[in-house]
Amino acid sequence: MRRYVARRLGYALLSLFLLSLTIFLFVRATGDPAVLLVEPGASKDDLETIRRELGLDRPLWVQYGSFIGNLVRGDFGQSFYYRTGVLELYLSRLPNSLLLATAAMAFSLLVGIPTGILAAVRVNGWWDGAGKIFALLGLSMPSFWVGLIMILFFSVYLGWLPSSGSGSALHLIMPAVALGWYFAAAHMRLTRSSMLEVLGAEYVKLARLKGLPEALVIGKHAFKNALIPVLTLAGINLVIMVNVAVVVETVFAWPGIGRLLYEGVAFRDFPVVQATVLLGGVMIVIVNLFVDVLYAVIDPRIRYER
Amino acid sequence: MNTSRSASLTLSGRFAALRLSGVPLIPMAILAALVLIALFADVLAPHDPEVGTLGDRFRPPAWLMGGSDKHLLGTDHLGRDVLSRLILGARVSVVVGFTAVIVAGILGTGLGILAGYLGGWVDQVIMRITDTWLALPALTFAIFLAAIVGPSEMNIVIILGAVYWTRYARVIRGEVLSIKERDFVRLAVVAGCSKRTIMRRHVLPNVVNSAVVLATLMLGVVIVTEAALSFLGVGVPPPKPAWGLMLADGKKGLMAGYWWLTVLPGACIMLMVLAANLLGDWLRVKLDPQLRQL
Amino acid sequence: MSAPLLEIRDLSTHYVSARGTRVVRAVEDVALRLEAAETLGLVGESGSGKTTLALSILRLLPPAARIVRGEIRFEGADLLTKSNAEMRRIRGKRIAMILQDPMASLNPLFTIGDQVAEPIRVHEGTGRRAAWGKAGDLLRAVRIASPETRLTEYPHQMSGGMRQRIVGAIAISCGPRLLIADEPTTSLDLTIQAQYLSLLRDLQRAHRLAMIFITHNLGIVARMCDVVAVMYAGRIVESGAVREIFNAPAHPYTRALLESIPRLGDAQERLAAIDGQPPDPAALPAGCAFHPRCPKAMDRCRDADPPPFTVASGHSARCWLWDS
Numbered sequence: 015m016r017r018y019v020a021r022r023l024g025y026a027l028l029s030l031f032l033l034s035l036t037i038f039l040f041v042r043a044t045g046d047p048a049v050l051l052v053e054p055g056a057s058k059d060d061l062e063t064i065r066r067e068l069g070l071d072r073p074l075w076v077q078y079g080s081f082i083g084n085l086v087r088g089d090f091g092q093s094f095y096y097r098t099g100v101l102e103l104y105l106s107r108l109p110n111s112l113l114l115a116t117a118a119m120a121f122s123l124l125v126g127i128p129t130g131i132l133a134a135v136r137v138n139g140w141w142d143g144a145g146k147i148f149a150l151l152g153l154s155m156p157s158f159w160v161g162l163i164m165i166l167f168f169s170v171y172l173g174w175l176p177s178s179g180s181g182s183a184l185h186l187i188m189p190a191v192a193l194g195w196y197f198a199a200a201h202m203r204l205t206r207s208s209m210l211e212v213l214g215a216e217y218v219k220l221a222r223l224k225g226l227p228e229a230l231v232i233g234k235h236a237f238k239n240a241l242i243p244v245l246t247l248a249g250i251n252l253v254i255m256v257n258v259a260v261v262v263e264t265v266f267a268w269p270g271i272g273r274l275l276y277e278g279v280a281f282r283d284f285p286v287v288q289a290t291v292l293l294g295g296v297m298i299v300i301v302n303l304f305v306d307v308l309y310a311v312i313d314p315r316i317r318y319e320r
Numbered sequence: 321m322n323t324s325r326s327a328s329l330t331l332s333g334r335f336a337a338l339r340l341s342g343v344p345l346i347p348m349a350i351l352a353a354l355v356l357i358a359l360f361a362d363v364l365a366p367h368d369p370e371v372g373t374l375g376d377r378f379r380p381p382a383w384l385m386g387g388s389d390k391h392l393l394g395t396d397h398l399g400r401d402v403l404s405r406l407i408l409g410a411r412v413s414v415v416v417g418f419t420a421v422i423v424a425g426i427l428g429t430g431l432g433i434l435a436g437y438l439g440g441w442v443d444q445v446i447m448r449i450t451d452t453w454l455a456l457p458a459l460t461f462a463i464f465l466a467a468i469v470g471p472s473e474m475n476i477v478i479i480l481g482a483v484y485w486t487r488y489a490r491v492i493r494g495e496v497l498s499i500k501e502r503d504f505v506r507l508a509v510v511a512g513c514s515k516r517t518i519m520r521r522h523v524l525p526n527v528v529n530s531a532v533v534l535a536t537l538m539l540g541v542v543i544v545t546e547a548a549l550s551f552l553g554v555g556v557p558p559p560k561p562a563w564g565l566m567l568a569d570g571k572k573g574l575m576a577g578y579w580w581l582t583v584l585p586g587a588c589i590m591l592m593v594l595a596a597n598l599l600g601d602w603l604r605v606k607l608d609p610q611l612r613q614l
Numbered sequence: 615m616s617a618p619l620l621e622i623r624d625l626s627t628h629y630v631s632a633r634g635t636r637v638v639r640a641v642e643d644v645a646l647r648l649e650a651a652e653t654l655g656l657v658g659e660s661g662s663g664k665t666t667l668a669l670s671i672l673r674l675l676p677p678a679a680r681i682v683r684g685e686i687r688f689e690g691a692d693l694l695t696k697s698n699a700e701m702r703r704i705r706g707k708r709i710a711m712i713l714q715d716p717m718a719s720l721n722p723l724f725t726i727g728d729q730v731a732e733p734i735r736v737h738e739g740t741g742r743r744a745a746w747g748k749a750g751d752l753l754r755a756v757r758i759a760s761p762e763t764r765l766t767e768y769p770h771q772m773s774g775g776m777r778q779r780i781v782g783a784i785a786i787s788c789g790p791r792l793l794i795a796d797e798p799t800t801s802l803d804l805t806i807q808a809q810y811l812s813l814l815r816d817l818q819r820a821h822r823l824a825m826i827f828i829t830h831n832l833g834i835v836a837r838m839c840d841v842v843a844v845m846y847a848g849r850i851v852e853s854g855a856v857r858e859i860f861n862a863p864a865h866p867y868t869r870a871l872l873e874s875i876p877r878l879g880d881a882q883e884r885l886a887a888i889d890g891q892p893p894d895p896a897a898l899p900a901g902c903a904f905h906p907r908c909p910k911a912m913d914r915c916r917d918a919d920p921p922p923f924t925v926a927s928g929h930s931a932r933c934w935l936w937d938s
Contacts, residue, residue: 032452040468050468154594156544158551159567159586162574170577177575216718222674223713224733224784225706238723257457261548265571275460279467279554291464295456302455314768315722 019307026303033295038081041288042074050284051091090292091285095277100289104271110180111270114263115255117186118194123248125198130205131240135232137210145202152199158261161192165265178267189266193259197251204247209240242313249305250298257294344602350595357407358414365404367391370559372399378573381580394580397572402580405561406588412562413592416477417543421535423481424542428488429524429531435489436496437519446489453486458541459548466554473556476549480542488534495527529607536600540593547589563589617690619791619824620648620671625684627663627670632678638895640666640679642848645922648841650791653818653825655839655856657832657871659892663848664828668794672709673701689791707737710785711794715801716777720769726753727765730784737788752783755820757813775806779813786817793818794826799834811838832875836860841928844868847893847903850922854929864931866908902934910935 041050051064084090090100133145168188169177176185212218213236221231256271263272271290278286357364376399380387387394393402435446453461465479499505499522508518549555550564558565563585570581627641641663648654656664669675671686673693686693688709693701713719720729730752731745740748746765753761756779769777778798785793795814799807815838818825827838835842835856843853844867852865863869870888890907893899899906905915914934923936 028448029452029455032448033455036449036452036456037464040465150594150597151590154540154590154597156547156586156589156593158548159582159589162567162571162582162586165574166577166579166582170575216713216715217721219674220713220719220781220784221721223672223705223711224736225702225704226732226736227702230736235721235724239721254457257460260459260463261551264552275463276552279463279552282467284467287464287467291456291460294460295452298455298457313723315770 018310022303022306026299029299030296033299034082034085034292035078037288037292037295038078042077085292090289093278093283093286095281095283095286100285103274103286104289104293107269107271107274110268111256111259111263111272114186114189114193114259114268114270115252117190118192118197118255118259119248119252121190121194122197122201122251125194126201127205127241127244130202130244131209131232131237133202133206134209134213134240142206145206149199149203152195152202155195156261157192157196157258158265160195161188161262161265164188164192180268185266185268189259189262189268192265193255193262197255200251201244201248205240205244208243209236212236212240215239238312242309245312246305246309249301249308253298253301256297344598347595347598347602350591351599354410354414354592354595358411361407361411365401365407367401367404369400369404369408369561372396372401374399378576378578380578393584394578396566396569396581400561402566402584405566406563406584409561409563409566409585409588412473412556412560413543413546413589416473416480416546416556417539417592419477420480420484420542420546421539423477424484424538425488425531425535427481428485429492429527431485432489432492433496433519433523433527436493437500437523438515443493447493450486450489453483454490458483459545462545462549463552463554466549471549471554471557473560476546476555480545483545484538484542487538488531491530491534492527495530496523499523499526533600533604533607536596536603539596539600543589543593543596617687618647619650619652619689620646620826621685621687622646622671623685623687625667625670625686626682627666627675627679628682629679636896639848639898640895641670644684644848644850646843646850646853648792648824648826650824651818651822652841653827653839655835655842656826656828656845657830657835657842658845659830661892661895662845663895664845665796666848667845668711668796668826668828671794672705672711674705703737706733706790707788708790709792709794710788710790712778712781712785712796712798714797716774716781717769719781720777722769725766725768726772726780729769730765730780730787733784733787748787749783752787753780755786755817756780756783758783774802775810778802778806778810782810782814782817786821786823789821790823792824792826794828796828797830799831800829814838832860832871844871847895847898849903849919849932851904851933852929852931853922854925858926858929864925864929864936865904865933866910866935867904868931870909902932 088099088101090104092098093100093103096103129141129145129148133142136142164175165177165188168175175188176182177188179185213232218231218236221235222228226235258272259268259270260272260275262268263270264276267273271293274286275290277283278290372395376391376395377397379391379395379399381394381402382389382392391401391403393406395401396405431446431450435443435450462479462483465482466475469475469479505518505522508522513521546555547562547564547567550562551568553568555564556562566585567582570578570585573581623645625641625644626639629638629640630636644667646654656667658664666675666679669679670681671688671693673681673696675681681694684694688704693704696704720726727746727749730749731740731742734740734745734748735742750761750765753764758764758776758779764772764776769780772780782798798814799810802810811834814825817823825838827834829835839856841854842856842859843850844859844865845851846867852859852863852868854864859868860872863872867888874887888907893903893906899916901917902908902911902915902920905911908915912934918934920932920934920937922930922932925931925936
């Protein structure tokens with residue numbers, strides 16, 4: 015197990031290195047990165063100062079070295095708009111996005127898994143048909159549109175829920191459902207197909223031959239096995255959610271990193287944009303690592319992999 | 321070098337299989353209609369989508385009170401005709417969507433074949449890059465790139481292509497790895513064909529299926545991403561009507577209850593994505609059951 | 615003479631396609647008799663209906679299959695009239711079954727102990743600790759070394775032979791009267807097969823178990839079974855005591871099967887095979903299903919499906935040749 019974790023850790027570190035390199039190169043690739051890295055409305059002298067400060071005339075690998083050095087020290091640049099370090103800004107908003115993503119993930123799993131299981135157990139029945147339609151629609155509706163429609167319904171027409179901001183559980187409901195909707199459909203689909211596969215397995219047949227009650231056959235033997243791919247996907251999806259939440263957060267003015275990114279773009283606050291991409295990637299790498307380890311905990315076969 | 325073609329399935333053979341079973345009429349009809357609308361948008365649109373009459377703002381659709389036949393689906397906050405904007409928006413979605421998917425497809429398939437067939441350091445390099453780019457969240461990455469190069473229709477296509485090629489590369493490389501072991505490839509190697517010829521004549525036709533399926537599945541994703549970019553203001557720049565942009569504008573009238581500005585553009589997006597997904601699912605099942613895990 | 619443990623009369627199980635168009639007569643008109651502690655060999659090629667017959671007894675058929683008529687009397691009661699709940703209590707407890715692939719039969723995510731103890735806990739209501747203790751005893755009974763360690767391990771850590779023994783342990787855990795083994799040695803190495811078969815034999819003697827041994831291997835039948843039933847295209851074409859049938863096979867199919875086994879010492883140059891292919895179960899030939907391949911086919915065989923005729927006491931064959 016330890017060897018497995020160590021190997022995964024190595025891969026993660028490699029990914030992080032490549033990630034930073036990619037971002038770095040992209041910024042440099044446009045020819046004059048100084049324009050980006052300087053406040054909008056800066057004068058020519060300011061541009062020159064920045065160029066010298068960043069050492070844009072020095073060789074690329076030296077620049078990268080100092081870039082990485084800064085990152086490791088936690089210096090992701092200064093936000094033009096907020097006038098504070100970008101990292102602190104990001105970290106202060108991150109919990110909000112995590113909260114939103116967790117709520118959305120909970121919603122997607124609570125809706126997706128049971129419906130998927132039901133669709134598989136009553137395959138080709140009414141429930142399965144309804145589920146298929148729900149899945150199709152869910153996967154085709156952009157999350158921000160779902161959010162806007164919900165605002166129309168629950169805020170404008172019914173007046174039940176607040177249309178923006180954060181601060182109470184009521185504020186969380188609509189953004190979480192809007193964000194989770196697509197994933198609920200995806201999880202339902204995966205649960206259904208995974209469950210169908212498991213239900214056809216020999217060990218399920220044997221469980222029935224043992225005379226176990228159907229609830230035990232499905233709830234114990236089929237369920238855990240069917241869940242493996244779904245949870246793997248869910249783990250990866252969680253981070254995707256945090257990042258894709260940009261639009262949902264913008265629609266609902268939810269103060270997370272997604273909205274931060276939007277502000278960065280709207281106010282031409284490039285350091286914020288750059289850091290958000292970078293940190294978004296870092297999060298994905300970390301979560302992938304976590305999911306790999308979690309996988310090994312659930313599925314004993316993985317632990318003994320050489 | 322002409323080696324045996326019987327083992328390697330030809331494109332026409334595959335398409336023959338397609339014609340035999342029930343073609344999904346509805347998604348294809350929807351997509352065909354959208355393409356036609358895109359082509360003839362200028363003729364179809366009743367009004368100029370970019371210019372509006374300020375006196376005519378926020379008119380509801382014709383069948384509601386306050387609506388008029390002049391603007392069948394109402395007007396937006398600048399008095400522009402919604403129907404015309406939707407039609408022109410279709411052009412944007414179709415053009416950007418299809419082009420981006422093709423660009424990403426060519427790039428991704430090409431690199432996937434190279435990585436899979438050549439192996440070695442080429443494979444390692446391409447795969448490391450792919451993995452890294454896959455770790456970057458697509459939407460965020462696209463926004464980042466748009467912030468760097470600035471938004472324009474052309475740039476968006478390039479950006480989307482740059483973000484999504486990795487999805488192809490991964491899958492195609494996997495396919496190539498197994499194709500490499502098949503007899504007709506080995507025969508070609510033994511016969512002395514150059515690597516380039518083999519990749520072009522034997523490997524490529526056999527991965528085209530997967531690439532096409534992927535492209536159809538990616539179409540939906542690309543369109544939603546483009547809509548998101550437009551919604552956030554970094555997509556196709558105004559006043560050109562993109563559905564995502566219409567949603568952003570529509571938000572302004574949302575609290576006042578001007579629902580058609582939100583529901584209609586979003587419904588168009590959903591329709592196109594739905595058609596693409598249905599077609600993609602059907603293609604996936606028909607062309608290559610091995611791809612079911614996609 | 616006491617009533618047999620298992621008596622099947624007139625059993626027919628059909629698979630119906632979704633639109634009701636194709637009907638596959640997987641099991642047709644089957645009659646069987648099994649006494650306590652007796653072993654029946656059920657022989658036939660793939661697709662002859664052996665597994666469907668086994669699943670019919672346990673009433674665990676897939677949704678497309680239907681038992682259209684018949685009677686399955688087990689311990690005096692007709693299983694076909696029992697409710698689902700009653701069948702559930704019988705499965706695993708009074709009738710057990712072993713499947714072919716031991717790796718696939720065991721759930722990869724749960725420990726051996728959990729899986730062996732499970733039927734004991736469900737059927738006998740035993741507590742966890744006691745059930746695990748009994749599981750250890752069962753592993754010992756199937757000759758697995760250091761059973762206590764094995765209990766906490768997972769299926770993928772065992773060898774194929776061990777897994778099949780564990781499956782055997784699960785099967786006998788609640789003291790069933792009848793064990794159905796569906797090709798249990800087919801996926802085992804040859805060297806392990808013999809050990810496993812002798813284990814089954816010993817278990818049978820120790821627990822007075824009746825067995826239905828499904829196989830396509832006549833050698834195993836000769837070793838393990840007291841009586842044998844030969845299946846072809848869903849019907850039992852011949853049944854009787856093993857010795858009888860091996861010495862004097864009555865049905866041409868049985869004869870052909872026996873002849874196709876190469877014998878050491880025989881100066882045979884070519885392996886005798888049966889001409890033709892097994893019939894498509896959805897499109898059976900008219901009359902006797904075997905007639906297209908039968909060297910002794912008569913006109914009668916094309917017209918009508920023969921009923922079972924008595925060849926000798928306890929030995930019958932479905933063949934017009936024996937119509938006296």
